Amino acid sequence: MTVAGRLRVPYASRFARAWPDGPPPDILPAASAQRRFFLIREVTGRNLVVPLSLTVRPGILDAETVRAALGRVVARHPALWCRVDEHRGVIVQARRPDPPCQVDEVTAGDDGQRTEAVRSAIARAERSDSGPVSARLIRGADADRLLFVFDHAVVDERSLRIFLSDFAAAADGQPRPVRPPSGWDEYRDAVRRHVDGESAAATPERLGYWVDRLRSVAARDTDDTGHQPGAPDTGSNVVPVDAVAVAPSLRPTLFPRLLAALHRALRDAGRPGPTSVGYAWGARGAGAEHLMGCFMNTTISVDEPDPAADPAAAWAPFLTRFWSDIEHAETPFDEVVLAVGDATRTGWSGNPDALLAFEDVSRRPVIRIRDTVAAEWLPPWLSPKAALGGTAQFDGAVVRPRLVHDPGRVPRSYATETAAAWRRRLHQVLPPERKGS
Numbered sequence: 001m002t003v004a005g006r007l008r009v010p011y012a013s014r015f016a017r018a019w020p021d022g023p024p025p026d027i028l029p030a031a032s033a034q035r036r037f038f039l040i041r042e043v044t045g046r047n048l049v050v051p052l053s054l055t056v057r058p059g060i061l062d063a064e065t066v067r068a069a070l071g072r073v074v075a076r077h078p079a080l081w082c083r084v085d086e087h088r089g090v091i092v093q094a095r096r097p098d099p100p101c102q103v104d105e106v107t108a109g110d111d112g113q114r115t116e117a118v119r120s121a122i123a124r125a126e127r128s129d130s131g132p133v134s135a136r137l138i139r140g141a142d143a144d145r146l147l148f149v150f151d152h153a154v155v156d157e158r159s160l161r162i163f164l165s166d167f168a169a170a171a172d173g174q175p176r177p178v179r180p181p182s183g184w185d186e187y188r189d190a191v192r193r194h195v196d197g198e199s200a201a202a203t204p205e206r207l208g209y210w211v212d213r214l215r216s217v218a219a220r221d222t223d224d225t226g227h228q229p230g231a232p233d234t235g236s237n238v239v240p241v242d243a244v245a246v247a248p249s250l251r252p253t254l255f256p257r258l259l260a261a262l263h264r265a266l267r268d269a270g271r272p273g274p275t276s277v278g279y280a281w282g283a284r285g286a287g288a289e290h291l292m293g294c295f296m297n298t299t300i301s302v303d304e305p306d307p308a309a310d311p312a313a314a315w316a317p318f319l320t321r322f323w324s325d326i327e328h329a330e331t332p333f334d335e336v337v338l339a340v341g342d343a344t345r346t347g348w349s350g351n352p353d354a355l356l357a358f359e360d361v362s363r364r365p366v367i368r369i370r371d372t373v374a375a376e377w378l379p380p381w382l383s384p385k386a387a388l389g390g391t392a393q394f395d396g397a398v399v400r401p402r403l404v405h406d407p408g409r410v411p412r413s414y415a416t417e418t419a420a421a422w423r424r425r426l427h428q429v430l431p432p433e434r435k436g437s
Helices: 011-018 033-045 064-075 111-127 157-171 182-201 202-219 248-270 310-327 333-344 413-431
Strands: 027-029 051-055 082-087 090-095 103-107 133-137 144-151 238-240 275-281 297-303 354-360 388-394 396-404
Touching: 011 027, 011 082, 011 182, 027 182, 033 082, 033 090, 033 297, 033 333, 051 064, 051 090, 051 111, 051 157, 064 103, 064 133, 064 157, 111 144, 144 157, 182 275, 202 297, 202 333, 238 248, 238 413, 248 297, 248 354, 248 388, 248 396, 248 413, 297 310, 297 333, 310 413, 388 413
Parallel strands: 103 133, 275 354, 354 388
Antiparallel strands: 027 090, 051 144, 082 090, 133 144, 238 396, 275 297, 388 396
16 A cells, blocks of 8 residues: 555544553654654655754864753753654654764865855765754855754754754763653654644544645646756855835734735746645644654645736735634644645645745844854755745844746746745835834
8 A cells, every 4th residue: 555545544543543551651643744744755765854054263162062952961861862653554754772973074165165165064864864954054164054954854044043052061071861761752752742642633524624725736746847857066055135114013014014024025937826835833732842843734825816916906816814823733734735636636746836934033132153153154054844945034123035946847947036026026025114103
């Protein structure tokens, strides 16, 4: 039976049938996003990974210090002891007794060498089982850059913040206490609560909501961008977009505004409607706030209006649909994909036209290593999780968007055209603050 065929039975039932007397201690259920990532790995042969990098003063770290600090952080977080894999025909989190964590050191004298150092580290993690996290210390004349590459199946956005805090303490020689064996039990209980909540949200009514929302998307080939990939890129796959000022009053609706603008940019660049943009929904249950792990789900936004329509008139109905989607965001995405595919008889893959990730860094604490500030640094190469991926950081005053493209699926010219359209559309949905208001 194919992987898709096995998924026809709800996950909770499959997990219970595989271990009628309960799973062994080293096996935990997998959340919806983890199951999705596993299926992508099975189909493409590529792990989905998340890079995170810091700029530090030259010479304050060496590979051995990084290796020791990383080992202490891994020992503290049970999610980093796991690999998402298949056992008894069920996708699970399996505990590994000694998870690998590769650390190396390279020298990069210019931008081109730095880009290659980042790209090769990411490519290695994508192609191999390099463990839940690996690290590369990239030496430079003006600064050193520390690149971490995570298996996305064991981390979400909140996990990265927890990791940075713990790593900085460990690198300073102030490691937080390693959790006792009960730490695994705590993680197991949090995972079970999360998966149980997803199962409870997979009701016919909620799945039906998404079938209605995504029916039109499934009716067209979501993997066809209308463009042919060009020659492989030798430089960055990140296309910057000029920063846009954001009025403080717009912060509560900043993310849906970014989303609406990206939909319109896709249409401007020639993507036929309806357009679809996926994003992570990461609401964690009580008790999981301090745990690393993949406590998230994928949600897809759909936009069908005529892109020539007045943006001001289109904004209100778009926002109404967005809030309705959020009310249904906990419905497991892997079950949504199957329900849509079955209802439309399309075998829909679930792949959106683009993804959108958003970070509000305005309240993020300063990271210090060896009494110096370690600034986060956006690598010149990122691991694309879709043909196009939008990322945006908000610092409290301006939003800095970027577009990441997969050179194997779309050429840089298409990404550049979409990025330019995204900036134009952002100015329409992010009006400046009126004076005196």
